[in-house]
Each structure stands twice: as structure tokens, then as C-alpha cells.
Amino acid sequence: MNALEMQKPCMASTEDAAVARSANTVIDACGVQHDGHGDHALACPGGAYLWDQREGRLGRISAAVIGLGHAGLPVAMAMARTFPTIGFDIDEIRIWMLRRGVDCTGEVAEADLARTRLELRDDRTALADCNFFIVAVPTPLTAGGKPDLACLESACALVGEVMRPGAVIVFESTVFPGATEEICGPALEKASGLVCGVDFKLAYSPERVNPGDPEHTLDTVTKVVSAQDAASLDLVAEVYGAIIGAGVHRASSIKVAETAKVLETTQRDVNIALMNEMAKICALVGIRTADVLKAASTKWNFLPFTPGLVGGGHHIGVEPLYLNARAEQLGYHPEIILAGRRINDSMPAYVASRIVLQLAAQEKKVRGARVGVLGITFKEGIADLRDSKAFELAEALGIYGIKARIADTRADFYEARREYGLDLEDVAGWNNLDVLVLAVPHPEYVEGIHALIDQALRPGGLFVDIKSVVEPVSLREDVVLLAL
Numbered sequence: 001m002n003a004l005e006m007q008k009p010c011m012a013s014t015e016d017a018a019v020a021r022s023a024n025t026v027i028d029a030c031g032v033q034h035d036g037h038g039d040h041a042l043a044c045p046g047g048a049y050l051w052d053q054r055e056g057r058l059g060r061i062s063a064a065v066i067g068l069g070h071a072g073l074p075v076a077m078a079m080a081r082t083f084p085t086i087g088f089d090i091d092e093i094r095i096w097m098l099r100r101g102v103d104c105t106g107e108v109a110e111a112d113l114a115r116t117r118l119e120l121r122d123d124r125t126a127l128a129d130c131n132f133f134i135v136a137v138p139t140p141l142t143a144g145g146k147p148d149l150a151c152l153e154s155a156c157a158l159v160g161e162v163m164r165p166g167a168v169i170v171f172e173s174t175v176f177p178g179a180t181e182e183i184c185g186p187a188l189e190k191a192s193g194l195v196c197g198v199d200f201k202l203a204y205s206p207e208r209v210n211p212g213d214p215e216h217t218l219d220t221v222t223k224v225v226s227a228q229d230a231a232s233l234d235l236v237a238e239v240y241g242a243i244i245g246a247g248v249h250r251a252s253s254i255k256v257a258e259t260a261k262v263l264e265t266t267q268r269d270v271n272i273a274l275m276n277e278m279a280k281i282c283a284l285v286g287i288r289t290a291d292v293l294k295a296a297s298t299k300w301n302f303l304p305f306t307p308g309l310v311g312g313g314h315h316i317g318v319e320p321l322y323l324n325a326r327a328e329q330l331g332y333h334p335e336i337i338l339a340g341r342r343i344n345d346s347m348p349a350y351v352a353s354r355i356v357l358q359l360a361a362q363e364k365k366v367r368g369a370r371v372g373v374l375g376i377t378f379k380e381g382i383a384d385l386r387d388s389k390a391f392e393l394a395e396a397l398g399i400y401g402i403k404a405r406i407a408d409t410r411a412d413f414y415e416a417r418r419e420y421g422l423d424l425e426d427v428a429g430w431n432n433l434d435v436l437v438l439a440v441p442h443p444e445y446v447e448g449i450h451a452l453i454d455q456a457l458r459p460g461g462l463f464v465d466i467k468s469v470v471e472p473v474s475l476r477e478d479v480v481l482l483a484l
Contacts, residue, residue, distance in 0.1 A: 049166040050131060051201055051231040058242060064088055064130040066155050068098065068120075070105050070384070071172055071207035072136035074218045077108055078243040079134070080118035086126055087118045090158075095122045104412060106383050107211065127162040132239065135159065135184075136172040136207060140318060147176060147322050149183060156184050160191020163200060168227075170203040170236060174319050176326035177259040180204045181228065201232035204254045205240060206261035212382035219245040226250070226257035265319040266337055271305040272316070273340035276347055279307035279484040283354070289484055290468035307484040308467050309351070309389035309439060310344040317344070317387045348389050351466060351484070352396035355435055358462055358482055367401030370433045372456060375440020376408045376416060376424070383410045390439040391420050404437075405430065409444055430456040437464040446470070453479060 050057050061083045065076035068089040076087040089095055097103070098120050101110040119126070127133075137151040152173055159169060169188060171180050185196040194200055205225045210216050223244045227233035237248050251257035275289070282289040289307055296302050310316050320337050327334050359366050376390045377383060394404040407427045408416070416424050430436075436457045438445060445452070446469055453463060453476065463475065465483040472481055 050168065051235045057235065058083070058238060061132050061239060062130045063132045063134065063239075064127050065134045065136060066159060067135065067137035067151075067173075068094060069136065069138065070107055070211055071209045072134075073098075073103060073105065074107050074209065075134060075136060075172065075207070075243075076118055077112065077116055078218055080116055082242050083132075083239075085118055086130060087120050088124070088127060089120075089122060092122050095120050104383070104415070105211070107209070124158055124162055127159075128164075130162075131164070131167050133159050133163065133167060133169045134172060134205075135169065139173045139175060139322070141321060145321055147325050149175070149179065152179075152184065153187055156187035157191045160188045160194075163188070163192055163194070165194060165199040167200040168203060168232060168235060169200060170205055172205055172207040174206065174261055174265075174315075174322060175258055176262065176322040177255045178326065180254050180258060197228060201228055201235075202254065203227035203232060203236040204257045205236065206257060208264075211384050212379065219243075222246045223248045224251055224257050224260060226252075226254045228254060259323075262319045262323040265315050266323055266340075268305075269310070269316045269320045269344060270336055270340040271303060272307070272310050273343040275305045275307040276310070276343050276484070280350065288468070288472075306467065307347075309347050309393060317341075348392035349396045351393055351437075351464070352400065354482060355397065355437070355462065355464060356400050356402075358480065359434065362460070362462070362480065364434060369402050369435060371397060371402050371404045371435040371437065372427070372430050372433045373404045373406045373437045373439050374408070374427070374445050374452075375410075375438070375442055376406055376420075377411050377440055377442075380441045381410070381443060383412060385411055385415055385419050388420070391422070393437070393439060394422075408440065408442075410442055427452060427456065432456075432458045433461060434458065435462045435464060437466065438469070439464075439466055441467055441469045450474065 050060060063079045063083045063085040065072050065079060065085065066088050068076060068087050072089075073087070076085060079085040080087070087098070098113060101113045103110075103113065121127075135152070135155045137155045139152055140148050142148045152171075152175070163169070169184075171184060175183075180202055185202050188194075188200065189196050192200070196202065203226060205223055208216075208221050208223075209218070223240045223246070225233065225237050225240050225248045227236050233250060237250055240248050251260065275293075278292070279289040282292055293306065297304060320341055324334050324337050355371070356366050359369055373390060373394055376388050377385055378387055378389070390406070394406060397404050405425050406422060407425045407430075411424060413424050416422055433456050436453060438449065449470055457463060457479065459478050460480065462480045462482060463470075465481065468483045475481060
């Protein structure tokens with residue numbers, strides 16, 4: 001079954017619940033479940049599940065966060081401040097590093113890891129007594145640009161094998177509308193032998209992590225929560241409300257929350273695509289896009305988007321295609337969404353062609369030109385290399401016989417070699433370049449750009465300021481400027 005082939009959604013009526021409970025479980029006077037999984041006191045006193053209780057139920061939460069990446073680790077740390085929490089990841093090296101205070105994503109500081117009560121584990125047996133699961137695993141695209149739910153399905157199989165009646169499973173991974181109930185629910189049923197909506201409940205609360213942003217954090221951004229019924233929604237809202245300072249927003253259904261998540265990213269993708277298209281038009285007109293945006297932004301309702309190489313980790317380049325895939329599966333073929341993706345995906349090749357045309361206009365050799373690219377992470381100020389458009393720019397230059405040299409003060413050397421097969425360089429060794437490209441304006445690059453131009457760029461060389469962060473009047477007179 002591929003990612004878009006839906007199974008029957010897991011929904012249970014009151015009658016179904018009564019039959020399933022009598023068939024699958026017996027609850028003794030102490031609230032202990034007796035079933036095929038063995039005896040586990042996951043029910044509340046009186047024999048009811050957590051979602052059936054009000055009094056003191058938060059004190060009975062035993063949480064597990066599955067997947068400790070950019071989204072999972074911050075929520076696991078937050079949960080651990082209030083609830084007994086296991087942070088689980090199948091990557092043994094990731095767990096080993098976190099235990100030693102090293103978070104390669106840069107989301108959590110070493111000091112915070114040192115004092116956390118989060119229990120870090122890579123063995124699934126540690127999850128046996130948990131009753132509140134949060135799944136935050138990657139949901140990328142296949143090589144063909146379709147939703148790839150392999151990690152999510154593996155997580156469902158893992159949780160299903162260890163969970164007991166009374167469990168609540170919250171998904172934070174980005175999915176297309178309907179996936180939680182139509183794919184994850186049946187997968188959990190298959191792995192556990194339990195009945196969705198009766199023995200366990202589904203919920204969805206999309207992650208809104210913005211890597212490298214100290215202002216919009218897990219605690220300061222409203223958390224959207226949803227669940228398959230009112231009782232489980234109350235519980236999930238109560239749990240997240242205990243760890244999120246900004247509070248929660250209760251979506252009317254899981255599908256609403258799923259769709260809101262992909263819409264948030266798609267809206268940004270489409271707006272950036274408009275700016276990138278505008279940048280192409282401004283280049284033809286012979287004016288600077290930044291000057292146009294500066295003038296337009298004086299109107300009160302103008303939205304502050306800018307052109308650039310749109311990566312976005314697993315967000316901007318991926319999530320609109322999740323929405324598109326679901327729409328196409330339902331018989332509707334989106335136009336604006338795909339047009340925006342095409343424009344943004346075209347930008348590395350477009351910038352490469354502009355560089356080559358400028359070299360030719362200056363009567364400089366193209367093949368073998370000396371080009372240095374500053375930055376390979378998907379945006380400034382972070383170490384995340386996922387979906388690097390700066391690397392795609394380097395690849396596009398290679399088509400013209402240009403082997404670009406790449407430096408990045410934030411990216412991990414070994415991860416860059418593993419992900420892209422390239423060795424990052426130290427800019428201290430750069431000199432006599434024909435072209436210097438500021439692809440990712442890390443603060444340290446912007447601060448030292450004039451000194452670097454003096455050191456690395458030959459007289460009359462081309463400086464490419466993709467995001468227009470450097471004022472043209474501040475550059476040396478002989479420097480040729482190209483900017484979006």
C-alpha cells in the first residue's frame with residue numbers, strides 16, 4: 001500500500017466501545033487491565049482510562065516522545081519538566097550524543113541537557129509503561145516527489161507493539177489531511193491488536209518549530225491540538241496546556257489540524273514564489289528588487305516576503321507537495337501550489353545562469369571560473385543542512401564547468417560530507433576569486449563581508465548577494481554586484 005491508499009478510518013461508536021471492551025479487556029477493582037498483553041496498570045482508579053477521568057489524571061501521565069530531531073527533542077524536554085518522560089530514538093549515536101550534552105541540531109543547549117529529567121533511550125522495552133505517546137518523526141518525499149511515510153509507519157509499528165489499552169498517541173509529524181486517522185490508526189491497530197477509538201485514542205498536534213529562532217519557540221507559539229473525540233481532546237489540550245506558555249488552540253477535528261499545518265507552509269511557499277518571480281521581472285527591467293520591496297512595504301497591508309533560495313529543511317520544499325498529493329488523490333489538481341513550487345525549485349539554476357551570463361558579459365572565462373559560495377545550510381544562523389538550495393546552486397554551476405568552493409561556519413563538516421559528498425573549506429584560504437556568492441547570510445558573514453571581499457575577490461570580481469543584505473553603496477567601486 002502506498003502512502004495515499006487509505007484504509008478505513010479508526011472511529012468507534014459507543015456500542016462498538018462496549019463490545020470491544022468486554023471482548024478484549026477485563027478491568028478488576030484495582031483498575032488493572034487483564035488482556036493478551038499482560039497486566040499493566042495504565043487505567044485510572046475505578047477502571048476508567050485517562051480520557052474518562054478528570055481528577056488528578058495529569059499525575060498519571062507517563063509520556064514518551066518518539067523521534068528526537070528538531071521537533072521531537074524540544075517537546076520531549078518540555079514534557080520532562082512536568083511529566084515522567086522518555087525520549088526515544090532508534091539512532092543509537094543520537095542518544096549517545098544527547099546523553100553527553102551534545103545536540104547536533106542546535107535546538108537544545110548543553111546546560112539544558114545536563115539538568116533535564118528526560119530519560120533518553122534507544123531500546124523499545126523502555127516504553128512498555130508509557131500511556132501518552134508523541135510521535136515526531138521525519139515525513140520527507142520520495143525520489144519521485146511523493147509523500148514518504150515510511151518513518152511514520154515504522155513509528156506506528158513500534159508504538160503499537162508496546163502500547164497498552166488506555167494509551168493516547170499524538171502525532172506531530174507533518175502529514176496530508178486524513179493520514180492520522182486513515183493510515184496511522186489502522187497501522188496501530190494492526191501492530192497492537194487493539195481497537196482504535198476504544199482501547200486507544202488518536203490525536204494530532206502539528207509541530208511549529210522554526211530552527212534558529214529564539215523568539216518563536218515551543219513555549220511562545222500557540223499549540224494547535226486535535227483529537228478523535230471530545231474526551232481525548234480535553235486530555236490532550238490539558239497535557240499540552242501544562243507545558244506551553246502560549247496556550248493551545250483546539251481544532252475542530254484532526255483533519256482540520258493536519259490541513260492547517262500544511263497550509264501554513266504552503267502560504268509561505270507561494271508568497272516567496274511571488275517574490276522570486278518578481279525578482280526575475282525586476283532583473284529584466286533593470287532595477288533592484290530590494291528597492292521595489294522597500295517602496296512597496298510603505299503600504300500598511302503589504303506582506304514582508306523576500307526572494308531567495310528557498311530550502312526550508314523538510315518544511316517549505318516538502319509540505320506543499322503533501323497537500324498537493326492529497327488533493328490529486330481526491331481528483332483536484334492544484335495550480336497555484338505547484339506553480340509556486342516550480343518557481344522556487346528553479347531558483348538555484350536561475351542564479352547559476354545569471355552568474356554565467358554576467359561572467360560572459362565581462363568577457364571572463366566561464367569554464368573553470370573560480371567561485372566561492374558562502375553558506376550551505378537551509379537558512380542563516382543555523383546548522384541544518386536538509387534540503388540545501390545552496391548545494392543545488394553549486395550543482396547548477398557544475399553544469400557550466402564551474403567547481404564551486406563552499407564554506408559554512410555553522411554546518412557540520414562530516415554531515416556535509418555524508419549528505420552531499422563535499423568538503424567544506426575555510427574562507428581564510430580563499431583568494432583571487434572570480435565570483436563570491438553570499439548564499440546564506442549567517443551573521444558572521446554579513447559582519448565581515450567587506451573584509452572577505454577585499455581578501456578573496458579579485459579586482460573587478462562579481463559579488464552575488466542573493467538576499468540583498470549588503471548595501472550596494474558600501475561596496476568597493478570595482479566590485480560588480482548581482483542580487484535578487
